[in-house]
Amino acid sequence: MSVQERKERERAARERLIVATARELAEQQGWDAVTTRRLAERIEYSQPVLYSHFRGKREIIGAVALQGATELAAAVRAATSAADGPRARVAALARAYLDFAERNPAVYDALFELDGGLAYAQEDTPEPLKDAFAALLETLTDVAGDAHPGLFTETFWAALHGLASLTRTGRLPPADTEQRLELIVSRLATT
Amino acid sequence: MSVQERKERERAARERLIVATARELAEQQGWDAVTTRRLAERIEYSQPVLYSHFRGKREIIGAVALQGATELAAAVRAATSAADGPRARVAALARAYLDFAERNPAVYDALFELDGGLAYAQEDTPEPLKDAFAALLETLTDVAGDAHPGLFTETFWAALHGLASLTRTGRLPPADTEQRLELIVSRLATT
DNA sequence: CATCTTGTCTAGCACTGCTAGGATCGGGTC
DNA sequence: GACCCGATCCTAGCAGTGCTAGACAAGATG
Secondary structure: OHHHHHHHHHHHHHHHHHHHHHHHHHHHHOHHHOOHHHHHHHOOOOHHHHHHHOOOHHHHHHHHHHHHHHHHHHHHHHHHHOOOOHHHHHHHHHHHHHHHHHHOHHHHHHHHOOOOOOOOOOOOOOHHHHHHHHHHHHHHHHHOOOOOHHHHHHHHHHHHHHHHHHHHOOOOOHHHHHHHHHHHHHHHOOO | OHHHHHHHHHHHHHHHHHHHHHHHHHHHHOHHHOOHHHHHHHOOOOHHHHHHHOOOHHHHHHHHHHHHHHHHHHHHHHHHHOOOOHHHHHHHHHHHHHHHHHHOHHHHHHHHOOOOOOOOOOOOOOHHHHHHHHHHHHHHHHHOOOOOHHHHHHHHHHHHHHHHHHHHOOOOOHHHHHHHHHHHHHHHOOO
16 A cells, blocks of 8 residues: 555645646746646656646646635735734735735736636635635624625625736736725725 | 729728627637637638738737727716716716626627737827726716725726626626625715 | 556647738739 | 739648547556
């Protein structure tokens, strides 16, 4: 059995390598540059090896997205727990979210822009995604006011996503991001 | 000269045909299905003809986007002008925007999701895009409160785009769209 | 040591956006 | 009306894409 276990370990390690390499390549040159050939070359295996781990490119994007979801949740929780008072925590959450999107554009794309074959907002939604939403919910519930916490969180999230998405694709000038953020926080959140 | 003019007319007509066909194909089967071969076949010309009108596929997407911007501006203006009072006009604007995104998903993608090679929020931004933003600005200025009208419009637009984008890609359940919309309108707009 | 499974690679498919070069058609000139 | 020449269009092809069938070799098992 030890032999089989070793093989499984090696296989798992290679899978992590694939995901890490795809993510790295995407952050460096964008997702368009992440082709199965280039990815295979970078991990020093042939193309078909990728398909013994993932059904296709879409699933690789999905794997990067799940990794990103975990990190996003952690980033949001770290930021909110370091702030005092509901209002300050919401502002910290918003900044942490936009900061994550700016620092990890490819991961953000994998999560919220591209098709990674993941189910969102359903029963079979992967745990990391549920948890990332939960991280938002924890802080935003306190400022939902008379709105349903889940619905409020969805709406607040959508506003943040709109800012992140439009800014990153050059549709909004990046200069006034902070002011837009403060506008969203101050108006959407009930004190 | 008449001959040349006729040729120019025919050429312009063919260009409109290309754009209309690309849009139609995109709405029917998504932008991925809009390949230069399929597009060429539908307009009953060979592929290279496309490149005598547009630099490449990106520019075709851009042409569809510009068409969509004009229609979006018209839709927003029609909706807002039919409502009484600033608050009702804002709600009408938001509904018209989301309605446009839902009815014309491919056009919406061309405008705000894909790369059509257009400049946004700059001096050399095409007129239809500027005008679409102006259509939002006209109504939203009245409810900007103490915020700068332009900045407020950008922020409100981002919130709407977030809703449209996340809903259309299956990241938000479509059921409660109306409630999220009302939340945005009631909290972002000052009465 | 022979066998057989497991894993990997080579080679190839059908498709993509895009382009070079040749053929053909039409208008302008004699 | 005949010719030429330029504009216009198409055939064929390039390099690249995601993905897969089948050959092959290395390893574990008897």
